[in-house]
Amino acid sequence: MLFSTETYVQRRQQLRELVGEGLILIFGNNEAPMNYPANAYKFRQDSTFLYFTGQHRDGLVLAIDCATGQETLYGDEIDIDDIVWYGSVTSVADMAAESGIARTAPLSQLSTLVAPKRVGGLHYLPPYRPDNTIQLMELLGQSRAEVMAGRSQSLINAVVKLRSIKSAEEIAELERASHIGYLMHTAAMRMATQPGMTEAYIGGQLDGIAASYGSIVSFQSIVSMHGEILHGYPSAAPLEPGRLLLVDAGAETREHYCSDHTRTTPISGHYTPQQRDIYDIVVACHDLALTHAKPGVRWWDVHMDVCRLMTERLKALGLMKGDTEEAVQAGAHALFLPHGLGHMMGMDVHDMEGLGQIYVGYDEETRPSTQFGLASLRFARRLEVGHVVTDEPGIYFIPDLIDLWQREGINKDFLCFDRINQFRNFGGVRIEDDVLITPDGCRFLGSERIPYKADDVEAWLMA
């Protein structure tokens, strides 16, 4: 267990007070079969279950009765046959005691608990694993659609409220995750300039570093000479000198706190003048975000400031034209930046995305946009002390998108397609770090900064 018993007890008490009434059920994850029932992927506990219990075993469910305050950990004990295969395992009772939960019961008793409580309100989070969905379907005697519709908004709101603000202890664990990210990215940068290297080999080594120092990559690593494909998975093709290699990758610690960084490395060791022109704009945007991020500021506004700067600089390169403010309002820059400036990060790399991005990144004051590009801004509301967000501007030349916009004349008053087409084979640049909002502004997470300014990257690759 990462934190003290008292921490988990307090978190559950706060949750109960926020939800107020009814029965709260928080499902832990089960093993996820890969290619047959007994061959599972590496176990990954549900983040919310871990947040409220600290327990890593599969097959557990936490129940909290808001009226009485009674807490129960549901789970089945293992027997001697299992001990031969898996060794001695902490009993459900010992886990409950460690987490400060008074009662335990076998999973089969969950149905008797749920039935009479449904009148008073049953609170569960939207299931994202199909086995949990089936558990709920069978427990409630409902269809999948009914189960999905029945998720509790008050429980979602309460969990988001608690998990959004990272404690000092959590920040220490996030720093550990970022340190693993440092090891991953510096290794990838070194490998990128080695002859005969492939994206797939680098991607595999990133898996290895994440697993050796933590538990698993926080998402499938993006390792691509085609950085313009936002989620480009590694191919077996050898790296081509002259291209850029975009690596977007992160680790989870053994306690499942995440990191998420992106670097874009010149495979030849040096950026070409064209690459540097674009790269330097992304650096400037990245740095700008950090000067603007502080408590009370909306991340939406920081995103828009970054878009303005990017538009100014792309105009100077002859790639955009017209009035900057009009271009940004029209979303013309989204041809180059079709995603948002960043997202919240924590125990999930897109923190709590499974609860509904709109409840995490938006609120009554800040509402989402449907405009292409801006619609992909995952987090937009006012920053608070203890928020952790990613700062990840990028510029991409996406041939399919360029062709579509040029053909349909989209934002043609702001885009210089002749010049843009000179960059068709460019690929893409993204630079990403993880940022903690502090009372004074913000700071990076991690023990050491992964080199990111063009001169620093080139010097580091030469060293």
Added chain:
Amino acid sequence: MLFSTETYVQRRQQLRELVGEGLILIFGNNEAPMNYPANAYKFRQDSTFLYFTGQHRDGLVLAIDCATGQETLYGDEIDIDDIVWYGSVTSVADMAAESGIARTAPLSQLSTLVAPKRVGGLHYLPPYRPDNTIQLMELLGQSRAEVMAGRSQSLINAVVKLRSIKSAEEIAELERASHIGYLMHTAAMRMATQPGMTEAYIGGQLDGIAASYGSIVSFQSIVSMHGEILHGYPSAAPLEPGRLLLVDAGAETREHYCSDHTRTTPISGHYTPQQRDIYDIVVACHDLALTHAKPGVRWWDVHMDVCRLMTERLKALGLMKGDTEEAVQAGAHALFLPHGLGHMMGMDVHDMEGLGQIYVGYDEETRPSTQFGLASLRFARRLEVGHVVTDEPGIYFIPDLIDLWQREGINKDFLCFDRINQFRNFGGVRIEDDVLITPDGCRFLGSERIPYKADDVEAWLMA
């Protein structure tokens, strides 16, 4: 696609002839969410779907109408928004053409196909992923229990018949997987003797090698100083000089053919006399299996021969006593070897275990046992040319099991508990390689043998 279009066409034709009538549905795998819907584990296609189509994309279903021979690949196309995130993707029509499948249709049309065909017999394999279970529940309007009960025995039998015999092309791919296994195990052996090393670090590096040269580990690596726990996952504790480190690990190639090897390395670089006594017995058992394995021989009988040799040798060490044959028939040796000699291997590391182990490893002639130990023999029937099986004897000292048997007097006429208790802290030894049955006998898979004889291991660690 790994093999030629013709190969997949032929496989499907054989399948259709074996099943004979009705509609065959083979479900491909979908993305498996890890901690929220959009954050999935590394995609792993279903082995049977891959065997009959060669296609790696998620969200596909293959339908074969046995009466008409009509084949349809069901799947949905991606749109421009997806292209921005994932790049251009092969269309369902192009995949079907590559695999020699005449028709394609969107997934939504699957329900119209299934409804009228159910009378003539609907054939599907037992689903092992809960999302496929839900797909079937909704398609058939049935409960989970009904869906599970409705799996087709004739389809299971047909798939087992085809996939059990590995072609020359498949063997070449299995050799590639074993080569990755060689790289993994030699790396682990080197790391095992380095000061300050942890099981978790080694386990992570194995993930990295498997992913760099192939796709993923073929199962969660077992890396443990407590080899007596048969599936002991790596802990963060530093390796202790004097103990043995058991590493049971394998890789999948990018085309999802597997390897599975075990080595047991002395952390100090040399086996103690006690360790070598036990280790040498396991080596002898491992070698014995190879001299007995050939077409027409039952793997059951090879397992029993190994048990006899093990019992003889354990008697010589004073750990067992009495008549060897009686001891083996009573299952007394299972205190030390509570599992079977090996299992079939192929596109699944326990090949086709999801279809039902009994249909893969047993037949009308060879029936499973319920005796402790022997009941865990996953494969027992007569060997045929083209079978690939693992040869993995082991000897373990499991304190919980020793205490149970001593307390209850189980097999006390054959077991010398006083002597056995001197080995309580020993751990366990297992040695495992992958074996192809040939017309003349058998041979190892892989380009180079991972050192396994005690002298060879020690010399190799010194080199």
